[in-house]
Amino acid sequence: MSTLIAVLFDGLSYGMLLFLLSVGLSVTLGLMNFTNLAHGAFAMLGGYVTYALVELAGWPFLATLPFAFIVTAIIAAGFEVVLFRRIYKSGELNQVLLTIGVVFASYAVAAFFFGTVHHSVELPGYLKGFVEIGALKLPSYRIFLVVVALLITTVLVGVLEYTRFGAMVRAAVDNGKVASGLGLNISVIFALTFALGSGLAGLGGALAINILFIDPNFGFHVLVPVLIVVSIGGLGSIWGSFVAAAALGIFDVVGKFLFPEVGAFLIYLFMVVILFFRPNGLFARR
Amino acid sequence: MAEPLLEFRDVRAGYGDSVVLDGVSFSVAEGAGMALLGRNGVGKSTLIQTIMGFTQFLSGTIVWRGREIQTVKPHLRARLGIGWVPQERDIFRSLTVEENLVVVARSGAWDVARVYDLFPRLKERRENKGNQLSGGEQQMLAIGRTLMTNPTMLLLDEPLEGLAPIIVEELGESIRKMVREAGMTLMLVEQHAEVALEMTDSAIILERGRIVHEAPSQELVNDQATLDRYIGLNISA
Numbered sequence: 001m002s003t004l005i006a007v008l009f010d011g012l013s014y015g016m017l018l019f020l021l022s023v024g025l026s027v028t029l030g031l032m033n034f035t036n037l038a039h040g041a042f043a044m045l046g047g048y049v050t051y052a053l054v055e056l057a058g059w060p061f062l063a064t065l066p067f068a069f070i071v072t073a074i075i076a077a078g079f080e081v082v083l084f085r086r087i088y089k090s091g092e093l094n095q096v097l098l099t100i101g102v103v104f105a106s107y108a109v110a111a112f113f114f115g116t117v118h119h120s121v122e123l124p125g126y127l128k129g130f131v132e133i134g135a136l137k138l139p140s141y142r143i144f145l146v147v148v149a150l151l152i153t154t155v156l157v158g159v160l161e162y163t164r165f166g167a168m169v170r171a172a173v174d175n176g177k178v179a180s181g182l183g184l185n186i187s188v189i190f191a192l193t194f195a196l197g198s199g200l201a202g203l204g205g206a207l208a209i210n211i212l213f214i215d216p217n218f219g220f221h222v223l224v225p226v227l228i229v230v231s232i233g234g235l236g237s238i239w240g241s242f243v244a245a246a247a248l249g250i251f252d253v254v255g256k257f258l259f260p261e262v263g264a265f266l267i268y269l270f271m272v273v274i275l276f277f278r279p280n281g282l283f284a285r286r
Numbered sequence: 287m288a289e290p291l292l293e294f295r296d297v298r299a300g301y302g303d304s305v306v307l308d309g310v311s312f313s314v315a316e317g318a319g320m321a322l323l324g325r326n327g328v329g330k331s332t333l334i335q336t337i338m339g340f341t342q343f344l345s346g347t348i349v350w351r352g353r354e355i356q357t358v359k360p361h362l363r364a365r366l367g368i369g370w371v372p373q374e375r376d377i378f379r380s381l382t383v384e385e386n387l388v389v390v391a392r393s394g395a396w397d398v399a400r401v402y403d404l405f406p407r408l409k410e411r412r413e414n415k416g417n418q419l420s421g422g423e424q425q426m427l428a429i430g431r432t433l434m435t436n437p438t439m440l441l442l443d444e445p446l447e448g449l450a451p452i453i454v455e456e457l458g459e460s461i462r463k464m465v466r467e468a469g470m471t472l473m474l475v476e477q478h479a480e481v482a483l484e485m486t487d488s489a490i491i492l493e494r495g496r497i498v499h500e501a502p503s504q505e506l507v508n509d510q511a512t513l514d515r516y517i518g519l520n521i522s523a
Contacts (some may be wrong), residue, residue, distance in 0.1 A: 164388060164389060167381055167385045167388065167389040168389055170378065170380050170381055170385075171378040171381060171385075171386075171389045171390075173380075174378040174379050174380055174381070174416075175376050175378060177340065177360075177376075178372050178376045178378070179378075179390075180359075180360045180361040180364075181338050181340070181360050181361070181364055181370045181372065182361075182364055182370070182390040182431065182432065182435055183361050183364035183365045183390060183392065183435050184361055184389070184390060185361050186361070
């Protein structure tokens with residue numbers, strides 16, 4: 001019994017990691033209609049920021065997390081202003097081609113600076129051990145992941161649903177022309193939204209290092225599970241991404257535990273079944 | 287004579303390669319109301335869109351308070367005090383009524399309470415999403431939302447279009463009240479010429495992208511020959 005709970009929790013925490021990696025894409029893809037396959041590359045950037053600060057500069061792990069967010073957000077905003085905003089209206093194929101090109105470029109840049117080997121970081125002691133609850137032994141780091149994910153969800157929903165900035169984002173998405181005709185600077189709003197979504201990917205990447213490791217392929221690796229989460233959850237829905245990521249994480253880990261031979265395929269089966277019944281995902285905005 | 291608030295000098299503008307406004311000149315004084323009349327497709331909406339900067343500007347000059355603004359971006363024109371009320375009402379569908387108002391707010395005499403005072407129906411519907419409103423309520427929200435930007439001038443593009451007669455009356459009364467009490471400069475595009483002339487001081491009539499007649503509203507309302515000639519059957523309010 002406690003083994004099953006431990007496996008379920010393992011799956012949940014993996015799901016929460018997927019959530020952190022994908023929620024930003026749900027925002028940019030769902031709210032801004034921008035097909036951003038480079039999302040994983042921004043996640044990798046955040047991962048390398050934390051790796052460099054911890055392993056090369058000797059910072060404590062927790063202190064690097066805000067920087068993983070901020071550095072990624074700023075660089076992503078630069079990409080938005082220089083490259084991406086030019087192709088918002090020019091069709092999905094152009095968006096896919098440009099952003100996948102960014103992933104390839106990110107591979108080369110990461111390999112140049114950090115080599116092609118796997119990296120991980122040294123965690124502080126309090127995140128390394130286990131927390132025992134009765135007969136249950138849960139890894140501290142995974143509990144930490146779940147807590148961070150819940151916190152981010154609350155903050156993000158709060159920002160998008162209850163702040164004026166959130167209302168501006170939704171207004172700009174609903175009708176950009178009218179929004180600008182009423183004095184909203186939609187270029188700035190979109191750049192900030194993109195920076196926010198990418199910054200969250202960077203944070204997800206930083207938190208993923210000790211579960212998935214980081215190497216120059218990270219941008220490609222996370223793309224598939226992240227796209228699955230976003231498509232199952234429904235575009236633009238934060239709760240959808242949350243539920244989809246949790247379900248996917250649990251399904252994946254429990255599946256591999258119960259049926260090790262086919263475990264790796266189960267998430268695809270899961271996706272096919274859900275999209276068969278809900279082609280727009282569980283919580284589609286439109 | 288005082289400097290006009292808004293002035294067009296020989297403006298040519300359109301969409302892509304097609305020229306819709308072909309040399310339009312007029313001026314509006316601060317606090318005055320101007321009706322913009324003409325049949326469908328003569329360029330009335332294009333003129334409004336050109337004031338906001340949404341069309342292809344070809345030549346001429348647009349002056350706002352003595353400053354040329356033809357190259358200024360739309361959101362900055364709005365911030366200068368030009369209050370555009372879009373024709374299709376185009377309210378933000380995924381925002382509540384109150385969010386629609388607050389999201390564009392700039393400080394000034396108009397706030398949420400005053401807009402609710404002008405349109406009490408909106409207060410009743412404050413928690414509803416934009417896509418749950420009737421046509422009349424959407425129009426009230428569209429006007430109220432623009433008022434929240436505290437504009438100096440209001441551009442109303444066929445505000446009564448497609449509304450039930452009883453709503454037309456209610457909304458018309460609110461617009462009159464707004465213009466009377468707030469001393470708002472108004473440019474009103476309207477198919478119902480009688481309504482438009484009654485609410486304004488002067489009128490211009492467009493035909494094929496040019497101004498073909500310009501007169502005080504009082505004078506034009508009695509000039510049946512001109513109205514018949516340029517507006518035809520649309521006179522029935």
